[in-house]
Amino acid sequence: MPPKVNLEKCDGCKAQDEPLCEQVCPGDLMTLNDNQQAYCRATRDCWDCMCCTKICPVGAIETTIPYQLGYYGAKLVPMMGTNSITWTSQDIHGKVERFRIKTRTEQD
Amino acid sequence: MAKTPAKTAVLIVDSDGQMAQGINTGKLTEKLSSGKDVVFCRILKYPLPESQAEQIKQELTEGICDRILWIGHFTGTQKRCLTETFVPAGLNPFLHGWCDLLDQGVLSDSQDRAIMEKKALTVIRMALARTRLLEALEPMELPASKSVLIVGAGVAGLNAAETLSQLGHKVHLVEQKSGVGGKVALLSRFYPRMCDPHCGIEVVLNALSASERVDIHTLTRVVETNGSPGNYTIRLEKAPRYVKTDLCTACGECLNVCPVEFDNGRGAIQDMPPFNTGNGLLKLLPGKTRAIHPAEPFPFPEAFVIERDRCPAGCQECEKVCPTGAIDLQDGSVSETVEAGAILVATGWDPFPLSQVTEYGYGVNPGVIGNLEMEQLLATFRVPHAPLSTFDLNKTEAVGFVQCAGSRDDRYLKYCSTVCCSGTLKQVMTLKQAYPDIRCYIFYNDIRSTGFDENLLRTVKMLDGVVFIPGFPAQVETNRATGKLSAVAEDTLSGREIKLELDLLVLAGGMQPSQSADQIAATLGLPRNQYGFFESHHQCRPEESQRTGIFVGGCAREPMNVAHSLESIHLAAMKALRFTMGTVHVEPAYPVVDKTKCDQCKRCVEDCPFSCFDYDEKGFPVPDLAKCRQCGNCMGVCPVIAISKRDCTIRQLSQQVETMGNSPFLDYEEPIILSFLCENDAAPAVRLAMEQGISVPPNVISIPVPCAGAVNNALLADALSLGIDGVLIAGCKEGHCHYVNGDQLVRKRSGDLKDKLETMMIEQERVRFVSLEIRDALKYADTVASYVADLKAIGPNPFKV
Numbered sequence: 064m065p066p067k068v069n070l071e072k073c074d075g076c077k078a079q080d081e082p083l084c085e086q087v088c089p090g091d092l093m094t095l096n097d098n099q100q101a102y103c104r105a106t107r108d109c110w111d112c113m114c115c116t117k118i119c120p121v122g123a124i125e126t127t128i129p130y131q132l133g134y135y136g137a138k139l140v141p142m143m144g145t146n147s148i149t150w151t152s153q154d155i156h157g158k159v160e161r162f163r164i165k166t167r168t169e170q171d
Numbered sequence: 172m173a174k175t176p177a178k179t180a181v182l183i184v185d186s187d188g189q190m191a192q193g194i195n196t197g198k199l200t201e202k203l204s205s206g207k208d209v210v211f212c213r214i215l216k217y218p219l220p221e222s223q224a225e226q227i228k229q230e231l232t233e234g235i236c237d238r239i240l241w242i243g244h245f246t247g248t249q250k251r252c253l254t255e256t257f258v259p260a261g262l263n264p265f266l267h268g269w270c271d272l273l274d275q276g277v278l279s280d281s282q283d284r285a286i287m288e289k290k291a292l293t294v295i296r297m298a299l300a301r302t303r304l305l306e307a308l309e310p311m312e313l314p315a316s317k318s319v320l321i322v323g324a325g326v327a328g329l330n331a332a333e334t335l336s337q338l339g340h341k342v343h344l345v346e347q348k349s350g351v352g353g354k355v356a357l358l359s360r361f362y363p364r365m366c367d368p369h370c371g372i373e374v375v376l377n378a379l380s381a382s383e384r385v386d387i388h389t390l391t392r393v394v395e396t397n398g399s400p401g402n403y404t405i406r407l408e409k410a411p412r413y414v415k416t417d418l419c420t421a422c423g424e425c426l427n428v429c430p431v432e433f434d435n436g437r438g439a440i441q442d443m444p445p446f447n448t449g450n451g452l453l454k455l456l457p458g459k460t461r462a463i464h465p466a467e468p469f470p471f472p473e474a475f476v477i478e479r480d481r482c483p484a485g486c487q488e489c490e491k492v493c494p495t496g497a498i499d500l501q502d503g504s505v506s507e508t509v510e511a512g513a514i515l516v517a518t519g520w521d522p523f524p525l526s527q528v529t530e531y532g533y534g535v536n537p538g539v540i541g542n543l544e545m546e547q548l549l550a551t552f553r554v555p556h557a558p559l560s561t562f563d564l565n566k567t568e569a570v571g572f573v574q575c576a577g578s579r580d581d582r583y584l585k586y587c588s589t590v591c592c593s594g595t596l597k598q599v600m601t602l603k604q605a606y607p608d609i610r611c612y613i614f615y616n617d618i619r620s621t622g623f624d625e626n627l628l629r630t631v632k633m634l635d636g637v638v639f640i641p642g643f644p645a646q647v648e649t650n651r652a653t654g655k656l657s658a659v660a661e662d663t664l665s666g667r668e669i670k671l672e673l674d675l676l677v678l679a680g681g682m683q684p685s686q687s688a689d690q691i692a693a694t695l696g697l698p699r700n701q702y703g704f705f706e707s708h709h710q711c712r713p714e715e716s717q718r719t720g721i722f723v724g725g726c727a728r729e730p731m732n733v734a735h736s737l738e739s740i741h742l743a744a745m746k747a748l749r750f751t752m753g754t755v756h757v758e759p760a761y762p763v764v765d766k767t768k769c770d771q772c773k774r775c776v777e778d779c780p781f782s783c784f785d786y787d788e789k790g791f792p793v794p795d796l797a798k799c800r801q802c803g804n805c806m807g808v809c810p811v812i813a814i815s816k817r818d819c820t821i822r823q824l825s826q827q828v829e830t831m832g833n834s835p836f837l838d839y840e841e842p843i844i845l846s847f848l849c850e851n852d853a854a855p856a857v858r859l860a861m862e863q864g865i866s867v868p869p870n871v872i873s874i875p876v877p878c879a880g881a882v883n884n885a886l887l888a889d890a891l892s893l894g895i896d897g898v899l900i901a902g903c904k905e906g907h908c909h910y911v912n913g914d915q916l917v918r919k920r921s922g923d924l925k926d927k928l929e930t931m932m933i934e935q936e937r938v939r940f941v942s943l944e945i946r947d948a949l950k951y952a953d954t955v956a957s958y959v960a961d962l963k964a965i966g967p968n969p970f971k972v
Contacts, residue, residue, distance in 0.1 A: 077777045087770075146889075159932055
């Protein structure tokens with residue numbers, strides 16, 4: 064399922080040529096609409112990698128879970144730390160699980 | 172890249188054994204000695220005994236240790252002394268880590284000793300984690316020009332030009348009008364000494380024309396600026412004068428032949444002194460100007476100027492008659508590029524358009540004039556035998572003065588222009604001196620003659636025939652039979668209605684930013700305040716604009732009198748010296764962009780409060796170090812955490828947060844709070860709280876940051892995902908940020924994070940912003956206490972183990 068952009072939050076990365084979600088999307092699916100806000104221009108091509116959701120600096124993008132993975136009520140929310148990603152997942156029964164995963168981008 | 176591990180010397184400074192009373196320092200030393208990258212740990216006293224200092228110096232030079240973490244409580248002076256002690260041993264001042272136990276509340280004796288020991292260990296581990304990552308930093312010297320550009324050749328600009336040229340600087344003085352002098356050239360007298368302002372201008376001009384270092388560019392506008400503080404390249408555009416300045420002798424022959432005579436828009440009052448032409452005094456009709464005329468407002472440069480758009484087609488009368496051949500009717504505009512290290516903006520003021528103030532019939536009743544017009548009327552005393560005005564003051568019997576006309580009024584100017592009261596008193600004095608029989612009525616709300624101007628008020632009060640009426644005229648009409656004004660007012664003290672017959676009614680209008688300020692603001696990218704004046708931090712740094720390297724003085728900053736405007740422009744000139752001494756010193760703590768991480772989203776460019784980012788040839792943002800004020804807001808705003816301030820890197824901060832999250836010092840049920848403190852206001856407030864022994868709950872550990880806006884959302888995410896129960900961000904009060912709007916930026920960003928927390932089913936309350944002023948010690952204690960209570964109510968962070 065494609066990313067959903069919260070139009071109240073998205074500031075189109077302040078109308079720069081390429082917003083961050085456009086830069087990171089591996090399928091080059093995100094772009095700006097006439098209001099200078101981001102949207103996914105080919106929803107069927109999105110493979111739910113969640114790059115855009117992770118990078119969005121204002122937290123405006125949400126990736127809805129495909130129904131084959133989790134029906135209505137299921138969600139998966141990433142939060143980016145300096146050297147970690149924190150995942151919060153909720154299944155259709157409302158059960159919440161949380162994971163903190165260190166990213167190895169920095170050498171100690 | 173493999174780095175050699177840090178070799179930290181941990182020095183516990185416990186001057187009077189106070190720390191040992193609360194904490195088992197022996198055990199602490201033992202624990203710390205085995206810490207990562209620690210080479211030794213010692214307990215010392217302050218001041219450092221000579222022998223111990225020598226020993227540490229020895230160890231530094233031998234390379235046994237390469238950085239020092241100080242633990243204890245240190246005042247600013249102590250920190251400076253300790254830093255300087257080890258400079259001879261080759262230790263860079265930035266390789267000192269400081270762990271102030273008092274600031275963290277660990278030295279407070281009212282707390283549980285066991286908790287304090289644990290907390291002390293956590294705090295020290297955090298400081299250790301930071302100290303390990305410290306790097307030696309050096310300041311930078313950037314080359315800079317030695318010249319200054321001054322925009323506006325009014326009294327402020329002229330005087331600043333004189334001072335700066337005396338100091339050896341090259342000065343480019345740019346003026347949009349044909350002559351210099353600005354508004355002061357239109358005044359009749361300076362108060363309190365009642366001398367002629369032209370005299371003051373002439374003295375400065377003599378000095379300036381004698382100096383080779385001053386270029387006065389009249390009829391010139393600043394159209395483009397490039398470069399950065401220390402090295403501006405400024406493009407000037409000079410409008411044609413049509414008269415060659417080097418040839419014109421201002422003889423005035425051309426005035427006799429010029430066929431165009433036009434209304435100069437100054438009403439019935441003429442401001443030009445008569446011109447002594449070859450044929451005797453040339454008198455123009457009042458309020459009229461010829462197409463060729465002397466430079467305005469003050470005839471310097473001496474060369475005349477032609478308003479070419481008024482010339483009849485094909486007319487060459489002036490060219491024919493000019494004895495020196497100075498007229499060049501084909502003159503065109505010229506573009507010139509100059510270099511300057513700093514820019515002083517002294518664009519001054521314009522009178523508030525009194526035609527907007529409809530109450531008194533300005534522009535309808537011929538006897539109603541503005542205070543500047545009154546100045547010009549009084550200025551005719553300069554040429555005593557040439558009555559230049561249609562108003563014959565000899566026949567005048569009564570003059571009214573209305574204070575605050577269009578000022579301090581929601582409909583017009585909302586502020587007080589500070590000079591109009593004294594100005595009116597001065598006008599009354601000048602008038603009464605020459606015409607003692609004229610009666611003066613001053614309608615006022617309250618007379619604001621501040622400081623020594625009170626003497627003016629006293630003098631005027633003593634004069635015969637001067638009446639102060641506390642109230643404004645409600646009705647002003649022209650009596651058709653007599654041609655006089657009739658004004659009806661209420662004396663608000665006695666409640667009586669007053670009816671007056673007046674010959675003149677002078678409206679004391681206020682000051683508004685000069686029209687040219689719009690163009691300058693656009694060209695230089697200068698933000699302005701709500702009234703249109705250039706302003707940055709009004710109380711601490713009044714001379715600065717929001718753009719580094721550009722300084723503001725005189726009435727471009729706020730309404731002020733001539734004396735204050737000279738003071739303010741000189742303050743601005745002094746501050747500008749930093750960029751005009753040949754080099755610009757850059758403090759070592761500037762931000763750097765990690766190009767391997769940056770993906771050119773340009774958010775730092777957008778959000779930098781001082782617009783100091785530019786792009787390199789590959790499109791990466793590069794901070795202009797001469798402009799940068801090292802607030803760290805770029806570091807806070809970067810979504811990919813690619814920017815770090817060199818003395819307070821993202822990595823140092825995240826390591827501290829991680830250490831805190833991994834070494835709990837309280838029971839599971841007790842919330843732990845991380846607070847980020849703005850170094851300007853919040854951190855001193857917290858220190859005050861601790862020094863005064865105000866009880867702050869032990870749950871909080873603080874990390875100082877250069878500005879609340881330097882706190883990146885990733886750090887908040889780190890803290891929450893490591894099980895820290897709450898994050899408190901302490902910034903300045905709204906509108907008080909030392910870096911313009913850091914508090915607003917972090918509020919907006921943490922607000923976004925809070926929304927994300929909600930989708931993660933984590934309480935939004937876990938991130939809180941508080942604004943602290945520098946003395947808000949009690950407020951901090953209360954905030955922490957109530958935050959602890961709130962966090963207890965919502966339970967532990969789900970990530971807590």
